[in-house]
Amino acid sequence: MTALPGRTARERSTGDRAKAAAGLMAGWVVLLWLLEVVDTMTGHALDGFGIEPRRAAELLDVVPASFVHFGFGHVASNSVPLLVLGFLAALGGLRRFAAVAATIIVADGLGVWLVSPEHSNTAGASGLVFGLFGYLLVRGFVDRRVLDMAVGLVVAAVWGSSILLGLSPANTSVSWQGHLFGLVAGVAAAFAFRRRGSLS
Numbered sequence: 795m796t797a798l799p800g801r802t803a804r805e806r807s808t809g810d811r812a813k814a815a816a817g818l819m820a821g822w823v824v825l826l827w828l829l830e831v832v833d834t835m836t837g838h839a840l841d842g843f844g845i846e847p848r849r850a851a852e853l854l855d856v857v858p859a860s861f862v863h864f865g866f867g868h869v870a871s872n873s874v875p876l877l878v879l880g881f882l883a884a885l886g887g888l889r890r891f892a893a894v895a896a897t898i899i900v901a902d903g904l905g906v907w908l909v910s911p912e913h914s915n916t917a918g919a920s921g922l923v924f925g926l927f928g929y930l931l932v933r934g935f936v937d938r939r940v941l942d943m944a945v946g947l948v949v950a951a952v953w954g955s956s957i958l959l960g961l962s963p964a965n966t967s968v969s970w971q972g973h974l975f976g977l978v979a980g981v982a983a984a985f986a987f988r989r990r991g992s993l994s
Contacts, residue, residue: 815884815891822880823873826919829861830869838864844917845903847910856903862917872919875953879926882945886933886989894983898925898976905975916969920960921976927957928980936988 833840843858863869884891902921910916930949934942959965960973 811885811887814888815881818884818888818891819877819880823877826861826863826869826873826876830863830866833862834866841915841917844915845906845910846915847907847912852907853904856907857899859903859906859917860899860919860922863919864917868918872923875923875956876919876926879923879930879949879953882930882949883926883933886942890987890989893987894929894980895922895926897983897986898922898929898979901925901979901982902972902976905979906969906972910969910971914969916972918969918972920968921972924957924960924973924976925980925983927953928977929984930980932981933984933988936984 829840840862841864843855843862844864845855845859846852863872880891880895883894899922902925906916906921927949930942931946934940934944934946957973957977960968961970961977963970
């Protein structure tokens, strides 16, 4: 009887990263749903953590706003893309992902605070979703990694049309400002946290 060869260190490392990335994003999405349950049970008390533009006190809501949603339909629309895009981004390492996600959330929130229409209230994970899309789109080209380039092209093919629609000012049902700043922040994060590799 021949013993099966064990996994190589690289295979174990890849598997561990995938498990960690999946666990992180599953927990993140569960947290969003739990917060919406709390929001509903408290008469939408958490909606106040959305960003109302150009009010100094609202700067405290720049980060919390990414975790609050306006109803279960809102959180549902963000859950799948956040889960998938977040998982793909986190495969590159949790520390790098944390830096990328924090950059997107803060930059997006500040952009919304600066330019959103008066008397608006903006919240939700869609800014992060758009940011992760932008990050994955260019990461492979910035890092010079062929596999990540392929991932970016697949992401563009699957979500590209939805992203373009979400950036249109004519779409008044969403915060195109938040989407735009998220996208730009994600692209910037790919450069800020780049990791040089070989074209292989």
